[in-house]
Amino acid sequence: MYELSQKILRVWRERVSPRILPLLTTVRFIGLLIAGFSLWGFYEIAEEVLEQETQSIDTRILLTIRQWHTPFLDRLMVVITNLGNPSVLLIASLLLAACLLWRKQRAETVTLALAAIGALGLNIVLKNLFARARPELWQRTVDVNFYSFPSGHAMMSLVVFGMIGYLLAVYAPRWRVAIATGTVLLVCAIGFSRLYFGVHWPTDIVAGYAAGTVWLVACILSLEIWKRRYRPMPKTGQRALSSATSRK
Numbered sequence: 234m235y236e237l238s239q240k241i242l243r244v245w246r247e248r249v250s251p252r253i254l255p256l257l258t259t260v261r262f263i264g265l266l267i268a269g270f271s272l273w274g275f276y277e278i279a280e281e282v283l284e285q286e287t288q289s290i291d292t293r294i295l296l297t298i299r300q301w302h303t304p305f306l307d308r309l310m311v312v313i314t315n316l317g318n319p320s321v322l323l324i325a326s327l328l329l330a331a332c333l334l335w336r337k338q339r340a341e342t343v344t345l346a347l348a349a350i351g352a353l354g355l356n357i358v359l360k361n362l363f364a365r366a367r368p369e370l371w372q373r374t375v376d377v378n379f380y381s382f383p384s385g386h387a388m389m390s391l392v393v394f395g396m397i398g399y400l401l402a403v404y405a406p407r408w409r410v411a412i413a414t415g416t417v418l419l420v421c422a423i424g425f426s427r428l429y430f431g432v433h434w435p436t437d438i439v440a441g442y443a444a445g446t447v448w449l450v451a452c453i454l455s456l457e458i459w460k461r462r463y464r465p466m467p468k469t470g471q472r473a474l475s476s477a478t479s480r481k
């Protein structure tokens with residue numbers, strides 16, 4: 234029995250521990266650090282918004298952006314803002330999840346679906362909680378409803394496109410930098426489009442990004458932990474464990 238326990242311990246150190254420790258020391262630490270900073274940022278912004286201390290700077294930023302309007306930008310921003318529509322993002326993510334399920338990537342399927350649905354639900358809860366009115370500095374050219382804080386477009390686009398970008402980067406590591414750059418630019422463009430049309434305050438956008446980051450990190454960490462925990466053990470490790478068991 235003692236020999237068996239020693240061999241199992243050796244297999245753990247050689248095959249299992251090298252997988253777990255990098256996750257604990259790198260992915261989890263950095264992820265939790267980012268999530269913690271984002272959560273703190275959201276708290277600070279929410280506190281300022283509740284005390285109406287951001288109204289002046291929010292208004293000045295929107296009025297400055299209003300001066301940049303051109304017919305070409307109007308058409309371009311309509312396309313960009315539609316890409317971040319929460320309903321469109323939810324449907325797109327569920328369709329992609331169905332494709333992942335067809336490829337038998339169950340962990341990725343569940344995570345993507347939960348990421349999109351969870352982000353939408355969290356955004357609705359936060360909007361009702363803060364009940365902030367939307368800006369009315371000029372006549373709107375896009376339809377909006379519901380409350381303003383935090384931005385659903387910003388939050389949902391960061392979570393959905395961030396999750397998709399992460400999955401693409403995992404399966405195409407050579408293109409990781411290009412994927413990350415494209416994802417960041419797209420998410421930022423969607424947030425800017427909401428300011429361009431004057432349907433959100435700048436602090437709505439920043440808060441949406443902050444809340445979305447917390448949820449995105451939570452989803453990615455849960456996926457990584459699941460994959461590390463249930464990833465098949467290499468054959469050498471399986472043989473060593475089987476041999477140790479047979480000698481019991």
